[in-house]
């Protein structure tokens with residue numbers, strides 16, 4: 001890298017679904033637009049598990065990276081010598097095997113949320129990344145928003161006093177005219193147990209992100225405590241959780257986190273009331289929907305004084321104004337790799353594991369189970385989850 005020139009991170013994209021498209025469009029935005037002068041991104045390869053034509057079509061959809069290599073299988077992608085980091089954008093069910101596939105091939109990984117299906121899988125990924133000296137991060141993009149960074153700073157500087165409670169929700173009204181059925185087909189990743197579907201792993205991870213980044217992350221290392229968890233779920237007809245409520249107690253700090261999620265009601269149909277409330281002795285910070293992609297927060301002091309702050313996401317005029325907010329987590333990957341870090345300080349491995357433990361415990365209490373193929377923590381390069389036969 002020439003002195004003063006931005007560090008370039010070369011991405012290999014594993015899967016060609018909805019979020020891969022959104023993420024890649026963000027990678028194609030000019031970093032200068034968001035004030036990032038020190039890093040840049042290149043999409044050098046894309047793989048579909050079904051066929052290479054799908055990967056070629058993907059490049060048309062993202063309208064860029066036309067020189068990228070296209071593959072019809074994940075194993076081919078991970079051995080591409082030009083790829084620095086793999087973005088794993090498959091369903092939850094596949095994250096453990098797919099991330100292991102990439103790590104075993106010596107690639108750094110950014111893996112979509114939820115990190116894994118079980119805590120044992122998350123631990124195995126971390127152990128493998130550590131042993132192989134590779135970077136690994138769970139793609140909880142919300143944490144890298146300037147809004148999240150600002151809120152963490154406000155809490156640290158004592159703007160709302162000591163934080164005792166965080167209440168967060170991410171819910172969607174996916175009802176249909178049939179009282180039992182949701183809008184998703186039973187095979188859809190949102191509700192299909194074979195793809196580790198369900199409200200907790202897909203949506204609940206975001207309110208938990210707010211609980212953890214306010215009540216856990218900001219504690220000094222020696223004071224960080226895993227919460228005790230009390231949870232309750234209702235099952236959808238497929239067996240995945242339709243709705244779940246999770247109470248996290250941090251007794252050492254006398255603080256409580258409450259995370260809820262349902263596919264039966266919207267968090268806030270009017271976009272008027274807070275989706276997240278971070279409550280301290282001196283007031284509260286309110287964050288508005290979308291819980292995962294927040295654009296506005298409000299600080300309400302104990303004396304009733306209140307101020308609202310808008311945090312729009314910058315769009316790239318050269319990309320039809322596109323900008324979704326996933327580029328900030330991509331920049332974090334680039335900076336970590338440039339600086340020789342294996343994990344992100346904003347979402348350390350230990351914290352991903354504690355959050356995974358919390359969700360696993362909640363699902364256990366809710367009686368939600370997933371099949372052996374997707375819960376095993378034994379890596380199998382020939383697993384259908386890697387070879388695409390599943």
Ligand SMILES: NC(=O)C1=CN([C@@H]2O[C@H](COP(=O)(O)OP(=O)(O)OC[C@H]3O[C@@H](n4cnc5c(N)ncnc54)[C@H](OP(=O)(O)O)[C@@H]3O)[C@@H](O)[C@H]2O)C=CC1
Pocket residue numbers: 014015016017018019020047048049050054089090091092094112113114139141189195202292390
């Ligand atoms: N950060 C965020 O805001 C969001 C994150 N997500 C996360 O991203 C991941 C993917 O979600 P999303 O992109 O919406 O899902 P999609 O169903 O749109 O795409 C998933 C892709 O995974 C690949 N895949 C491989 N095997 C299977 C299989 N058996 N069934 C279905 N797909 C398979 C397919 O790509 P191919 O055929 O190319 O192999 C498919 O297109 C999930 O972990 C989800 O939680 C999702 C939405 C938003």
Ligand SMILES: O=C1OC[C@@H](O)[C@H](O)[C@H]1O
Pocket residue numbers: 202203292
């Ligand atoms: O990560 C996500 O954020 C947005 C939601 O709509 C989506 O289901 C989920 O996967």
